[in-house]
Amino acid sequence: MVEVTSDQLQLWLTLFFWPFVRITSFMAVAPLWGHSSIPNQAKAGLAALVAITIAPLLPPMPEAPIFSWASFGIMVEQIVIGLAIGLVMHIVFAVVQAAGEFIGLQMGLAFASFFDPSSGTNIMVLSRILYMVTLLMFLALNGHLMVLETLVMSFQTLPVGFAGLNPNAFELLARYAGTIFASGLLLALPLVASLLIISLSLGILNRSAPQLTVFNIGFPASLTVGLVLLMVLMTDIGRFLQPLFSQGLAFMQGLIETMADI
Template sequence: MIEIINAWPVFLLIFIRVTSFFVTVPLFSYRNIPAVHKVGFSFFLSYIMFFTIEHPIIEIDEKFFLLLLKEILVGLLLGLIAFMVMSAVQIAGGFIDFQMGFAIANVIDPQTGAQSPIMGQYLYTFAMLLMLSIDAHHLLLDGIFYSYKFIPLNELSISLGSEKLAALIAKTFGTMFIIAFQMSIPIVGCLFLVDLALGITARTVPQLNIFVVGLPVKILASFFILLAVLPAFMFLFEKLFESMILSMRSLLQIFGGL
């Protein structure tokens, strides 16, 4: 009975970190997954991790409530940095939509409940399917599992004011925009040439209403270009997943003082 009472604080800390992680991490935090399933999955995953990781004896005192806040913060930030990297797909879709003429027509993403560009939502669906097909979502679970090696349960302080953390955030934003640019540049570049051709046509054939003809031509050309470069997107998606896992590991190393 005494062992069970001593185990409850440790299990609660594990459960809080895992649940906070599932609030912000891609795929597991989406709104179309019922909250009961999220809590249940967090509970059973925490139950397995409780018997797997090494944990000290923790008592419920004033320090315990500070540990709860630390676990919430670690889980949220770990999932948030993964979500930041995956946002590169939405940014690339915004670049493409602006050039295609779809920038005014945003859609509601049923997964996050926020407005997203049409092409961004289309590419994001492909990215999520690829993540499931190559088992990259298991690496997300590995990230929360191995986080206890970098940030023990009884460790109260984390390096939030470190210069390395600011450098990591800047590097993550840079990587996100670079990958978004690499995804969008084939379509955006080709549409620029289409705009150039339409401009030349408007000067050489003044009788042609270029505003009426130009938009359907750009949309049709965009679909053909997207169909041609879609296989190359899969390699960029794999690079995106790799950057996501590396960013999570770097964040854990900074929090662990490494």
């Protein structure tokens, strides 16, 4: 008959619970795993499966009872780490959404929006299309496996019960959010610049010949040219997304190392 002592049960619980908290927090905000269309039971089951799988590879856990204030502090620490790692990938995917917003506004598609259940707000159709293309490209490049590998390796750099986190890491994360505007505008710049030239040309035409109904030709021209340029952009978007993914993964690893540098 197999007997399980209280010490063994405590060890098994700590090997599972605290990694499970970090992984669950990560999946709650990560773009792929945190989507609202995925049931919460599936997210919890996947997090539990990953936690059980990596349990033999984890460093020793702190000797703190599960039901104690020390355990509560460790749990909060794991939530913060998981959310910070997940927000990095959320920022990466927000870049293409921002680019879709810039392009859609310039093309006159600001009214073409719908409710996005994943974010709880209205989002432009073009932003949603670019987001789905980016997500498929991310899966095709095995980016989800690289992110999971980085998350698992974070337990070596930031073991459970690590003595504090470096606050400079969160300032670094806030500054990295500027990538949303900088890289998003860089992606949308060819279309925005071309459509801006068309708008300026139509404005000059309207001033020189007021009897012409520029508004009747302005919107179709901007929409047609925007769609053509968008087709050209989609053929080469992979060359932009690959460095963006690499930058996000590198920053994620650097963020983990910065949090451990105290």
